[in-house]
Amino acid sequence: MASSIVELKVNGDTVEVAAPDHFTLLEVLRYRLGLTGSKQGCDKGDCGACTVLVDGEPVLACLTLARLAVGHEVTTIEGLMPAHLRAGGTGADPVQEAFDRCGALQCGFCQPGMMLSARALLDREPNPSRAAIKGALSGNLCRCTGYTQIIEAVETAIAASTERAPDGGSR
Amino acid sequence: MQGFDLATPTTVDEAVALLAREGSLAIAGGTDLLPNIKHELFEPRTVVALGGIEELRGIELESDGTLSIGATTTLAHVAAHDEVRCRATALAQAASLVAGPQLRTMGTLGGNVLLDTRCQWYNQSYFWRQSLGFCLKKDGSVCHVIESGSKCVAAASNDTAAPLLTLDAELEFASNTGRRRLPIAELYKSDGVANLRKEPGELLVRVRIPALETGRERLGAYGKLRERGSIDFPLLGVAVRLDVVDDRIVHAALGAIALQARPLALQKAAAALIDAPASGPGFDDAVLACAAAAARQLHPVANVPGDAQWRKEMAPVYVRETVRAARAGTGPVHGR
Numbered sequence: 359m360a361s362s363i364v365e366l367k368v369n370g371d372t373v374e375v376a377a378p379d380h381f382t383l384l385e386v387l388r389y390r391l392g393l394t395g396s397k398q399g400c401d402k403g404d405c406g407a408c409t410v411l412v413d414g415e416p417v418l419a420c421l422t423l424a425r426l427a428v429g430h431e432v433t434t435i436e437g438l439m440p441a442h443l444r445a446g447g448t449g450a451d452p453v454q455e456a457f458d459r460c461g462a463l464q465c466g467f468c469q470p471g472m473m474l475s476a477r478a479l480l481d482r483e484p485n486p487s488r489a490a491i492k493g494a495l496s497g498n499l500c501r502c503t504g505y506t507q508i509i510e511a512v513e514t515a516i517a518a519s520t521e522r523a524p525d526g527g528s529r
Numbered sequence: 530m531q532g533f534d535l536a537t538p539t540t541v542d543e544a545v546a547l548l549a550r551e552g553s554l555a556i557a558g559g560t561d562l563l564p565n566i567k568h569e570l571f572e573p574r575t576v577v578a579l580g581g582i583e584e585l586r587g588i589e590l591e592s593d594g595t596l597s598i599g600a601t602t603t604l605a606h607v608a609a610h611d612e613v614r615c616r617a618t619a620l621a622q623a624a625s626l627v628a629g630p631q632l633r634t635m636g637t638l639g640g641n642v643l644l645d646t647r648c649q650w651y652n653q654s655y656f657w658r659q660s661l662g663f664c665l666k667k668d669g670s671v672c673h674v675i676e677s678g679s680k681c682v683a684a685a686s687n688d689t690a691a692p693l694l695t696l697d698a699e700l701e702f703a704s705n706t707g708r709r710r711l712p713i714a715e716l717y718k719s720d721g722v723a724n725l726r727k728e729p730g731e732l733l734v735r736v737r738i739p740a741l742e743t744g745r746e747r748l749g750a751y752g753k754l755r756e757r758g759s760i761d762f763p764l765l766g767v768a769v770r771l772d773v774v775d776d777r778i779v780h781a782a783l784g785a786i787a788l789q790a791r792p793l794a795l796q797k798a799a800a801a802l803i804d805a806p807a808s809g810p811g812f813d814d815a816v817l818a819c820a821a822a823a824a825r826q827l828h829p830v831a832n833v834p835g836d837a838q839w840r841k842e843m844a845p846v847y848v849r850e851t852v853r854a855a856r857a858g859t860g861p862v863h864g865r
């Protein structure tokens with residue numbers, strides 16, 4: 359089976375990894391690059407724990423072949439805070455802060471995917487309705503929280519962003 | 530996952546040359562292909578990626594009003610596109626209910642049309658299937674749904690097939706021997722092992738939806754029964770098309786999926802609507818007659834998860850509500 363050097367753009371960095379053709383983006387992230395923030399839950403598309411952003415859109419890394427991500431911008435949970443800082447923000451991404459403040463997690467396994475789905479929503483639509491929040495997170499399963507605090511966390515992140523918007527932008 | 534070589538052609542000609550080789554399979558979004566490879570249901574030697582082929586992309590309105598959708602157009606794009614929402618409402622609604630958001634961003638219309646049939650005894654890991662002695666769709670010789678059955682009844686579970694049937698969609702295939710066009714009604718057969726009348730090396734290029742006859746208003750809606758409001762495959766899917774002239778239904782079509790290997794055209798149910806008034810008590814009566822006719826034709830079996838009796842009892846409810854939604858310009862119809 360063929361292997362090759364795959365050049366990926368991950369969290370703003372260009373990285374080169376050797377990987378067989380059948381490796382998924384998730385396998386390259388976790389087992390070649392050591393970026394274990396993206397979780398391997400079901401590994402077959404059911405749970406959303408492996409969600410990453412490709413060109414800003416949430417996709418499932420477990421069903422994306424690594425070689426087919428070449429030429430696209432991949433953002434994992436590890437890249438969220440650095441991107442926020444680069445954009446002139448302070449501390450973690452407002453979504454991360456809000457999940458922390460609202461206690462929107464128990465075991466934490468679903469959180470990287472949840473937060474990336476939420477981040478992509480807020481980049482697209484800064485002030486979404488509750489229905490839009492639920493829709494955007496509907497491909498991310500949580501076995502622990504019952505979702506209530508997760509939705510509250512996204513609403514808290516929106517409130518924080520809109521409050522801070524007048525004096526220089528939220529992120 | 531079992532290893533394979535990945536090929537990345539940039540033209541249809543290159544792709545069909547690669548697909549003509551024994552052991553090749555196409556990958557579009559990969560959202561069905563990769564789980565099936567992981568479950569050792571498919572064992573390709575070469576996987577041919579379609580994402581780099583320009584001709585397979587995008588949605589166009591042709592000069593005669595035909596809506597032409599490239600096979601690798603994502604479901605998210607189909608669901609959100611204004612011309613699709615207006616000219617093929619049920620298709621846009623069905624695409625909007627496939628799986629969850631990430632899978633609609635990845636999954637394509639072509640991959641959906643050509644989706645493998647599904648069964649709760651088949652879409653499982655090798656280990657799981659082995660513990661049951663396999664089944665006749667893959668590696669075994671018995672059926673766990675229809676015991677003593679000699680025919681696989683795994684279900685067509687592709688949401689977009691039902692609306693495309695009602696819209697008389699036409700499929701353009703390419704292979705290394707040329708091109709052909711096929712009405713979607715002729716694509717599917719009732720064999721759950723392989724429900725497509727398609728050669729292994731054929732590539733789906735575009736899906737075309739014919740223009741509506743002038744003077745008609747085309748209404749449509751999609752209804753989907755599933756356990757959760759997101760992610761789940763359909764336990765029943767119903768598409769409705771109503772063509773209306775002067776408040777009279779001049780043409781109707783209904784399609785249903787997640788029952789048997791072939792998406793079903795519900796002709797008797799549609800006949801109950803044709804020539805009926807499109808509003809008032811005449812419409813209400815026709816809708817009930819349509820739902821009753823559909824109930825007589827729809828017989829869910831224990832192929833997909835979910836209680837078959839519940840699916841059966843919900844069938845007329847979903848048919849009724851989806852016809853009403855089509856008329857009211859609402860929909861999709863789904864649980865939560």
Ligand SMILES: Cc1cc2nc3c(=O)[nH]c(=O)nc-3n(C[C@H](O)[C@H](O)[C@H](O)COP(=O)(O)OP(=O)(O)OC[C@H]3O[C@@H](n4cnc5c(N)ncnc54)[C@H](O)[C@@H]3O)c2cc1C
Nearest residue numbers: 403557558559560561562628636637640641687688733762
């Ligand atoms: C958790 C989960 C939930 C899902 N829920 C639903 C659901 O509710 N409804 C639903 O309909 N589907 C569902 N799916 C299945 C799948 O995501 C969609 O059907 C999707 O549209 C498949 O498209 P794809 O591009 O990913 O196909 P792929 O996986 O790339 O391909 C599917 C099949 O079609 C072939 N193929 C693809 N494109 C072409 C082409 N142009 N020419 C020739 N052959 C081609 C492939 O070789 C393969 O056999 C779900 C999947 C998962 C993992």
Ligand code: SF4
Nearest residue numbers: 648664672673681682
């Ligand atoms: S219906 Fe299900 S159990 Fe029966 S042969 Fe088909 S896949 Fe196997």
Ligand code: FES
Nearest residue numbers: 399400401406420
């Ligand atoms: S690990 Fe990818 S969806 Fe579950």
Ligand code: FES
Nearest residue numbers: 464468500501502
């Ligand atoms: S916090 Fe445990 S899965 Fe969500």
